[in-house]
Amino acid sequence: MYRDTDSASKKTIGSALADLKDNAVGLASDVSGKARVAFDRSRDAVMEAIDQNGNGEIDIEDIIILGLKTPGIRINRSDFLRKELFKNYPKDVIDDAIAFTPAHARIPPGEIDKIADEVIQFERTCVSGISVALGAPGGIAMAATVPADIAQYYGYLLRATQKLLYLYGFPEIDTAERDHKFDSETMNILIICMGVMYGAAGANNALKVMAHALATGVEKKLLKTALTKGTIYPIVKNVASWFGKRMTKQVFAGFFKKAIPVVGGVIGGGITYLSFKPCCDKLKLSLQDTLLSNPNHQVTSVDVQISICDAEGD
Secondary structure, X not given: OHHXXXXXXXXXXXXXXXXXXXXXXXXXXXHHHHHHHHHHHHHHHHHHHXXXXXXXXXXXXXHHHHHHHOOOOOOOHHHHHHHHHOOOOOHHXXXXXXXXXXXXXXXXXXXXXXXXXXXXXXXXXXXXXXXHXXXXXXXXXXXXXXXXXXXXXXXXXXXXXXXXXXXXOOOOOOOOEEOOEEOHHHHHHHHHHHHHHHOOOOHHHHXXXXXXXXXXXXXXXXXXXXXXXXXXXXXXXXXHHHHHHHHHHHHHHHHHHOOOOXXXXXXXXXXXXXXXXXXXXXXXXXXXXXXXXXXXXXXXXXXXXXXXXXXXXX
């Protein structure tokens, strides 16, 4: 009798445990399903916020547009050079640097390099602090911060890019937005600079070709043609394609990371601080030795590729 009772009790307990397990699995599945729906919605919101050019993909153009739309990112060349040079140089030298290039004004390369290092450090400090602040929210709130984090990070890279271009002899680039669009030439110059920063194939050579063209007086129209549909354009497309794959992974890696409150922010700030300077240093290194920045630059086979651009313009 006791054995029957004991057996019945075991069956009852076993049944109860099975029901509890089933309920727990069902509840977990329900919670997981709701979380997945919420996550998918957040991810879609991120995609919508980042896809600035409306092509349904995350690409480097989206990142540049987001960056340029961030307040304070666009740099006025004349104001920047005047601000950096007025402490050590008279007005006539500064005017020469603005009208032509700092190299043309005979400002020593070492001085330009020093200013460039200060620029990189300043922008690096700014962006890493912002990254920590923006990385803090967790859960669904992260959907709103991911585009902001990306815009700020790449925005400061674009600030550094403009400053480095101007220190090493490039003319003002047109960052004005017209009819909700940025100039295609500007976009492609910035794509190449980003490519140099991240080591994309061909970007470094393309930048040197542009510098040689500008230094030797190639008409703006011809350079624009080379950038938008001529010899440099295939490199722009390759760099953009490389970035598209990279950016999609990076955006959603950051998206997952931000699910961890506070810790994600601290890690994000640290990674930002460490990654920012090497990117800028690569661009600085590429710009240091061109005909725009160094009067004693030795012309190479890479530089003379611009002759193809001349032929296309004829």
